[in-house]
Amino acid sequence: MRRLQFLAAFLLALGALSPPMVAAQLRPDYYKNICPNLESVVRGSVRRSMAQSPAAAPATLRLFFHDCAVKGCDASIMIMNPNGDDEWRNPDDQTLKPEGFYTVISAKAAVDSDPQCRNKVSCADILALAARDSVFLSGGPDYQVELGRYDGRVSTRASVVLPHGTFNLDQLNGFFSSLGLSQTDMIALSGGHTLGAASCGFFQYRVGTDPAMDPAFAAQLRGSCPGFAFLDSTPLRFDNVYYRDLRGGKGLLGSDQALYTDARSRGTVERYAADQGAFFRDFAAAMTRLGRVGVRTAADGEIRRDCRFPN
Numbered sequence: 001m002r003r004l005q006f007l008a009a010f011l012l013a014l015g016a017l018s019p020p021m022v023a024a025q026l027r028p029d030y031y032k033n034i035c036p037n038l039e040s041v042v043r044g045s046v047r048r049s050m051a052q053s054p055a056a057a058p059a060t061l062r063l064f065f066h067d068c069a070v071k072g073c074d075a076s077i078m079i080m081n082p083n084g085d086d087e088w089r090n091p092d093d094q095t096l097k098p099e100g101f102y103t104v105i106s107a108k109a110a111v112d113s114d115p116q117c118r119n120k121v122s123c124a125d126i127l128a129l130a131a132r133d134s135v136f137l138s139g140g141p142d143y144q145v146e147l148g149r150y151d152g153r154v155s156t157r158a159s160v161v162l163p164h165g166t167f168n169l170d171q172l173n174g175f176f177s178s179l180g181l182s183q184t185d186m187i188a189l190s191g192g193h194t195l196g197a198a199s200c201g202f203f204q205y206r207v208g209t210d211p212a213m214d215p216a217f218a219a220q221l222r223g224s225c226p227g228f229a230f231l232d233s234t235p236l237r238f239d240n241v242y243y244r245d246l247r248g249g250k251g252l253l254g255s256d257q258a259l260y261t262d263a264r265s266r267g268t269v270e271r272y273a274a275d276q277g278a279f280f281r282d283f284a285a286a287m288t289r290l291g292r293v294g295v296r297t298a299a300d301g302e303i304r305r306d307c308r309f310p311n
């Protein structure tokens with residue numbers, strides 16, 4: 001009996017200590033009755049954005065990560081404060097390409113053109129769907145997106161803390177564990193670098209100095225400064241070539257190559273390099289977990305009418 005009492009008290013204490021189960025309120029069919037065609041409308045809009053610019057898909061995927069990693073997935077990254085103090089003006093966010101913002105704003109306009117849906121779908125959810133569609137329409141996995149997030153009202157420059165391309169494995173793990181994500185999640189999500197590019201300033205310091213870099217790749221990179229280089233050798237395809245490139249010493253950022261150099265993460269890189277299906281499954285699962293970070297409810301959020309401004 002005493003044991004049972006102790007167990008009950010322990011479980012109660014655990015409940016009080018652990019953060020609220022925000023994930024529980026998210027579900028894929030959240031808008032089923034509110035906006036039945038949501039998914040096809042967003043997908044159609046993302047397809048049009050991608051036809052307009054090859055930068056749309058990479059920029060949108062990165063935008064989702066930068067939103068979720070700072071104050072949770074609440075589309076706070078899209079807020080433009082009149083006083084200029086907002087997330088996207090932090091140096092770590094100033095390299096976000098405008099195409100990602102356009103993709104979400106266009107998808108929101110497409111959703112709102114249906115009177116039934118107007119101002120009923122959060123920018124945070126449209127961003128989560130647009131990120132998934134960017135992945136899928138680039139050849140990556142299709143997966144169900146959990147929905148029901150509310151938009152935040154606050155965005156400040158000082159709140160931005162993001163991983164840097166100079167990070168080693170411990171630093172990368174430290175950052176992702178602060179979001180409740182595992183090393184495997186981190187390695188799978190880094191596979192987002194199968195799309196897009198990085199400016200010379202992010203990798204130039206490694207060229208000719210980092211022994212982990214393949215010499216032929218280094219020679220090739222010398223020609224890309226000033227300018228940019230692609231994060232993997234098939235930058236428009238969402239595939240596992242990013243991991244195969246790491247195996248060949250062709251990781252562009254230090255934080256990419258570290259995943260292969262460090263023996264503690266190399267096995268997972270090898271697995272994804274050998275098995276694209278395993279990468280796709282783990283990426284989808286990790287995106288779902290990333291999508292649960294710091295989710296807001298009606299109590300502390302809103303459905304923003306214009307993704308750029310709080311209501």
Ligand code: HEM
Pocket residue numbers: 055057058059061062065095096097163164165166167172189190191192193195196197198199200202231253255
């Ligand atoms: C693991 C830690 C990460 C670091 C250190 C990192 C760092 C960077 C850097 C330095 C760039 C180049 C930015 C530029 O030149 O403008 C970049 C680009 C990019 N990142 Fe990451 N990133 C990380 C994780 C992620 C995650 C989790 C995702 C998404 C799942 C992601 C998606 C992207 C994409 C798609 C691009 C290309 C953007 C474009 O071409 O517009 N990154 N990242």
